[in-house]
Amino acid sequence: MRYLLIILLFVACNPIKRVVNDPKKFELMKEIVVRSGACANDTVIVSKDSIVYKDSLIEKKIQVPCSDFDSTFGDTRISVRSGVLTYEHKCKEKTVTKTITNNIRDRALENILKSDIKNRDSVIGAKERVIKDKESEIKSLKADVKSLKGDVRTEKFKFWLLVAGIGVFIFRKPLLRVIGL
DSSP: OHHHHHHHHHHHTOHHHHHHHOHHHHHHHHHHHHHHTTTOOOEEEEEEEEEEEOOEEEEEEEEOOOOOEEEEETTEEEEEETTEEEEEEEEOOEEEEEEEEEEEOOHHHHHHHHHHHHHHHHHHHHHHHHHHHHHHHHHHHHHHHHHHHHHHHHHHHHHHHHHHHHHHHHTHHHHHHHHTO
């Protein structure tokens, strides 16, 4: 009985069954597995193709009226025997190797990375718009501060002019006596 309850508990709460039956959870799990590289099928195939040119001998014979001689210049031999000019040239062995690299790409990972780049670009664009809005707000506030500074100066001037006027009004009699009027 106890084993039956434990088996029922595991069967009822099977997380794999929950993931497989819910498409949103399945897509999220697929993205996590692909990002981790557990199912990566990125491989590089290198194939080499070689062409080998072996030693070969080029030989030409021409009839010439000349005395016999024999001479060698590097890989070329020129000889004249009995009026026959012989030209021999040995070609060296040459190997040409072409390497072709083919890549097989993981399309699922590419799609995930493309969506990440798209999301990042949209976030960056939104932040740039916020920065531009804040910069324009700062400019308008600086202009307001500048105009308020001018207003404060004129108000200060008016205040001190009023204080001087009140002072003159209060002390008018002693001032007139000092002046002599």
